[in-house]
Amino acid sequence: MATEVQNKAAGADADWWRGAVIYQIYPRSFQDTTGDGLGDIKGITQRLPHVASLGVDAIWLSPFFTSPMADMGYDVSDYCNVDPMFGTLADFDEMMVEAHRLGLKVIIDQVISHTSDRHPWFIESRTSRTNPKADWFVWADPKPDGTAPTNWLSIFGGPGWEWDGVRKQYYMHNFLISQPDLNFHNPDVQDAMLDTVKFWLERGVDGFRLDTVNYYFHDKQLRNNPPMVYDTDGAGMETDTNPYSMQNHLYDKTQPENIGFLKRFRALLDSYDDRASVGEVGDGPRSLNTLALYTTGNDKLHMCYTFDLLGPAFSASYIRKVMQTVLDTVVNGWVCWAFSNHDVVRHVTRFIEDPAEQDRVAKLSASLISVLRGSICLYQGEELGLTEAELSFEDLRDPYGIRFWPAFKGRDGCRTPMVWDSKAPHAGFTEGATTWLPVPTEHAARAVDAQEKLADSVLAHYRATFAFRKSHPALVDGDMTFIETNQDLLAFVREKGGEKLLFVFNLTREPQKFTLPSRFGSVMPVDMPGFVSKLENGVVALDTVDVFCARV
Template sequence: MTTAVAMKTDMAIDKDWWRGAVIYQIYPRSFQDSNGDGIGDLLGIVQRLPYIASLGVDAIWISPFFTSPMQDFGYDVSDYCDVDPMFGSLADFDAVIDTAHRLGIRVMIDLVLSHTSAQHPWFIESRASRDNPKSDWYVWSDPKPDGTPPNNWLSIFGGSGWQWDARREQYYLHNFLVSQPDLNFHSEDVQEALLDVARFWLNRGCDGFRLDTINFYMHDAELRNNPALPPERRNANIAPSVNPYNHQEHLYDKNHPDNVKFLARLRAVMEPYGAAAVGEVGDAQRGLEIMGQYTTGDDLMQMCYAFEFLAKDKPTAARIVEVMEQVDAVAADGWACWAFSNHDVVRHASRWDLPPAAQRMFASLIMSLRGSVCIYQGEELGLHEADVAFEDLQDPYGIEFWPEFKGRDGCRTPMVWDRDNLNGGFSAGKPWLPVSSEHLALAVGAQEDEPGALLHHYRRAIAFRHSHPALAVGDHDGMRAQGDVVYFTRTAGEQTIFCAFNVRDTPSDFDLPAGDWTVIGAELGSAQVSADGKLHFGPWQVCFALKT
């Protein structure tokens, strides 16, 4: 581990490395299998790190690989400080760190702090009695006099958020699966134990964390009922519309105001290492506001992402402006981390029904926004949502709400590396989820040989962002829309760049702002100024211009 630690020290000099960074999310079960058991693993990641480096990204985020019964595929942790054997070993994690750092890539790991597996030793001890040393490490409550749960809180995975436990004759809280009991962040001992988890991985060379369900950590100690949410305020950004979770305003089961005190403690642990964190804010009504609260100042989280651009509906010009205006209003001093796809939502190529030209435009757009960026494995290939048959489903969420909601397996199918291999080069064995035959034509190997492929566009868009400080770290002057064209300027120091995006499949005319501008970004298909002095956008076309 010596090499990894030494390189970590060199890379940690810039504590602002995360600002404007491009982060590549790896879902390890589905990235690369190194031993033929059909499940991706850490050594598979090591094998493919040169490919990731070729994209030009700054960091990787690896979804959970900790010891787990895998009832929610690693988001139910039974040992925070070890690697599940299906993914390898701690030595394999050290190899990821060492290889990534040698390639100039930082490593962020997915910490699931709000809950554990019911098989975690902490919970086994906690449920044994009401007076053991860990009796208050989880959220326990007596029933109402009629035996029903203490309040109306619901689980995201369906049904009540409370589960009866006969050992203690009490209910315990679970915001997700019954097998994922919620930790009690009102306990100082719980907070210390979780901070020790962070220290463990930081000492191993980790560069930071993606923090799962960051706004779920702390609950209302009085266990007050959530109020009903009027139908006109409901949306399906966090849970599918068929889930009654959407019928409540979640004032008390999450979003506790004291959560920021724990985040400040976590930031203090991370700070000496030059580590950074990106939090997942799961709230359909107040996501951007909470993002601002959690990232403002220098003592909380560096970045958070909300679900506005992970939503079902394709963003119109007006909607993009609306989101960014909300950010300016409630999170102007914070820092967003934008994503269009991840392991929990339908891939955006399918969700928004995007042709290849639109995928290029949206890739250029996200690389131009103020904030940092997450791209999800296979997004750079233009992968669509895979069609997974019911008998092949693995996701408990999809199994519960099938067929109205098919779950998350369609975005989690294996990465495709080789179009001439039945399993896409992912595994020599039977993959844990079937490889989509429609994905094979989009495999990495196929696109490497095609100069016009989307993969190369992502590389060019990432390089364009990195080569222009105004796009990576600059301020913006507010976002506007003219018809179907979204436009804004980004400025850093002496550099000002005008950015415009036609977000529809029809042509559009546009005037450059007053001043002297030089069109740049030809490699991204930037529209040129015509003889009449106007920009004539083709469908899904972009334009970048440098102020001279």
């Protein structure tokens, strides 16, 4: 099976990832086939035709590995198996075959900065200071007064260290106490993690999304982080509720040794045909610079994404600032853009100012991200224009949300089950009596079957928009140049070969006019799906939340 799948995955296009549209699937919430209220791999296989119908190039699966599920699978106890709640390795192989049959590449989440405290490696490591895996995790002695070795904090609240009474040492955890950090300064740890990557490469996986890719190494001298006033503009998390944001994280992540490991990782991928990698970079105001460092050249990651477009900012000035920084700093690397994922409030909720504009904002955001320079990740349900679900405290399953409630409601609101059938119980997600998170009534009304019947639905717009993107090579990997404007408009040109396209986005809630630069001469308006702007005597009239496109 592994060889067959691998051969099917191999092809002549080693750069398939550049400009690709990647659809993120959260397995727990996609489709349940067993009636237990939890999504599974067979459910993914069942629904892949819907994904393929969007015109995307690949799927990205959030973790499905064996796990105690303290952090919904981001706490792995076996990297080379499928958790029984999701199915079996045979189910995974069948899903791979179906995805490749439909022309979809498969990217899986690789969570290697930490394990579960139930992983056999950690169970052995904590037994003594002399066992074979004693140095596989980050252990340190307490200070003379018994306190933690450093002032490092956990993203999930509290200290980033936990006392272990058996070893009589602290171990480091960037996330939950039950997610101990691996010691990547140990070459044996690197080798072991690369072996788990090879396991999935041999099964034909086309790529890897590397969770918290800049968290692999810590400062060997265990120096304290200095304080920092954190600029949260455009940030993905509700950082002002979490003291983690009060530190300048110079020493607990983003260490220079990471480059060496990423080169080893890339060399392994390059030994297989047409494989790719996308890294998640969370590095505060340095994120875009870290992204450039990790993707520039052809010897590290293929591409990365940051949280810069995963926050509340939806203005022309902010998006231009982010994009221009990328154009200036990412010399020959590559970026992957997203407005939503499993960790942040759904972008329609973040961006709308009035519920009545839900569909228009959903459509315009799809049009915008589809013409930015880079690859694209979209999150399940985004193509339906779903908003963030309002959940009660009793419904929460996310440890991060439970920890910071009520100041921050956590990530469960974007993780509710996918809606397929507006008339079926639980919107077609399961035939069981209950679901692991509630299915909002307002989501069910926007289910796939309901939108399939409407020519002007958000779903139809996504399909048309990605078809538009593929029909213009300049949008896949062409150059991007911004146009100066004294208005709150986002204007730029995408260009490749003989194709040159001008875009003007009005993200405001007021009609705007844009005078075409005289250097363009005459232009030919191009109809973008769902939007019709007016051009008269060299002046573009833009409605609220609108876009204009033309050949120049």
